[in-house]
Amino acid sequence: MEKLIEQFSLGLFVWQLVLFVGLVFLLKKFAWGPILNSVNEREEGIKNALDEAENARKEMQNLTADNERILKEARAERDLLLKEAREMKEGMIADAKEEAKMQATKVIEQAQATIHAEKQAAISEIKNQVAELSLSIAEKVVRGELSDKAKQTKLVEDMLKEVTL
């Protein structure tokens, strides 16, 4: 301890205090202040940049979610439209079939009626023609028979022979 006290020197003590305190203030002004400020600024910058990136990421996520939602909606709408269209198509086909069937039946019926009428007409025509033909034939035959007297007489005789009284 005595050696320590002996080692103490006021001059050195004062110099050390003055130089050291001076150094602290000098460095505060020219070194630590600017350095710590710069580092702070840089750290703030990095923090801000990170925050911004995070925000951008969140926004991006929101956008993606929105997109997804819109896409989903669009898909649902499309499905609905398709379904409606299919139903409509089926309805139309069914309607058309029905109509066609009806039309066809009608046409067939008409055709049948026409055929029937035509047939009747044809039959009556034939009947007339047959009657006419029969009459003319009969006329001709009768005429021929009547032109020959001998034959007439014979005929009358034959007929008379058959008649038994």
Added chain:
Amino acid sequence: MHRINLVKLLTLLLLTVTISVKAQHDTHNEAPVENAHSGKDLKTEIKEYINHHLLDSYDFSLFSYTNDAGEHKYVGAPLPVILWDGGLQVFSSSKFHHGETVAEAGGNFYKVYHNKIYKTDAEGTISYDEAHHPTNAKPLDFSITKNVAVIFLVGLLMFFIFSRMAKSYKKNNLMPTGFGRMLEPIIMYIRDDIAIPNIGKKNYKKYMNYLLTVFFFVWIINLLGLTPLGVNVTNNITVTLALAIITYLLTTFTANKNYWKHIFWMPDVPVLMKIILAPIELLGTFIKPFALMIRLYANITAGHIVLMSIIGLMFIFKSWIGSPLSFGLAFGLALLELLVAALQAYIFTMLSALYFGMAVEEHDDHH
């Protein structure tokens, strides 16, 4: 992998060296080596040299030797001596001729005795009291001693390094360049791992200037102490006292009401305890910086003494085995001292921060 191997090797080396040195020491103890030049025992000479090294001096001498003509020559530079003795006396320390002669200035005569300047007569007579203490008058001594010069140079060096580093931030878009890149993590470490955890985010800023300065100051000076320049600032009690006093003053003058309340009237304890605790707590405020002072001083001094003693062993052994062994040991110890240099700077800064933290702590919920 590489590092682990190195560490293992080093440990093994140290271990063998320690054992062998002990053995060597035993055998050589019997034959004290005499120094032909001074007639002094070599061991005493080494001891004196070490003691001398640990002291401050009035000139910056790197080494001395005795030339062929028998003259003792010093290599180094003299420093200015500044005395206040009824008037300012400034003269070069070369006038003392390394304490061998009396210096004359302004009609007064001064002599260096045991590293202190005493006022003497023209012949340099020094009278002693019974305890062999000089009774001569001591002028007020504000000389630029070796330590003052080193402190000044380190201050310049730090100013140069860190102001340049600060400038590089401005030039390079808030990024340091060159050497600053290496220093920035250290500054960040002091801020993020020493200042903020101990002092708190709210108050740490006002202490940063001191903490950063004291850390780099102590570290650089400790490192310089390991160079062969013979610099030994932090193993001078005066320097560590000055640093500890600054920590004490900062703690005392920035302390808040809570700090004083906890010293003089400790809350939540019986009144009798409060009365007993007050002087103890008050004493504690002095003991803390006192411990800071002693810790730094003792660690660095011990390191210097041990390292120099081991280097001194080389000259005592003068054998093919002993000298390389003590060299190896000195080498290992020097590496350890590198760690201690940084560690002591760290501890000083850390404890200062801790005391500042106590001074500004807001006690509201705990206890």
